Amino acid sequence: MANPPLLLCDTDVLVQLFLAGELRLLIDLKKSYGIQPAVVLEVDLELRWVRKYRDRFVPQLDKALRSETLKKLDVALFQSLLANAKPGTSWASFQALGAQYYGYVQLGEAYTFAAGLSLAVPAASNDFSAIQTLNAQMLVLPAPIIRCFDLLVFAHRTDILDMKACDKARSELLKNGEGLPKPFQNSSFADGMKSFVCRLLDGTQPAGTAAPSYSSTLAITRI
DSSP, X not given: OOOOSEEEEOHHHHXXXXXXXXXXXXXXXHHHHOOEEEEEHHHHHHHTSBTTTBTTTHHHHHHHHHTTSSEEEOHHHHHHTGGGSOTTOOHHHHHHHHHHHHTTSOHHHHHHHHHXXXXXXXXXXXXXXXXXXXXXXXXXXXXXXXXXXHHHHHHHHTTSSXXXXXXXXXXXXXXXXXXXXXXXXXXXXXXXXXXXOOSEEESOOOTTOOOOOTTSOEEEOOO
């Protein structure tokens, strides 16, 4: 199966990557795997004023957009990807789905998940509360949903980040009061990896895997 063309990043994942100062993993996803990290317009807006951090991330966001480490999912980019979407998918249908999801979860999550579903690409989000809320409403989610620590573990296993950089990222997130997956809360990065089930792998997806869900594993191959 071909690598997805996009990874749609939610606000909370990018906040953690900006805090850690680690966009190398996003750069390598694009360069080595042909996967373009992207944000919906609503996430771009949210990142420009985060309640806890105010406008702290604007310089990093603008730099990432200028270098195309991140791209905005505007109408032109959306329409360029319709060949692999479900028949009948359009910008209007995506907007309507985002508005529906926004009735239950915050703006960034709503439109990130709606875009992932519309274009059949994975999303990156840490917001398990939003996932639970949408599940309770029997609403479909992108498959899979990649967490920040999936990206960090993947980056270490593929030699993008060494253990020192990963431990530094973990420490920076703890210092800023960011939520961490349970295996990493009271353990070093190396110890946390031992019991963390990573949703992003380098390699070929084995045959006979279960139907995709938000917690399924995505295997990608170098281009």
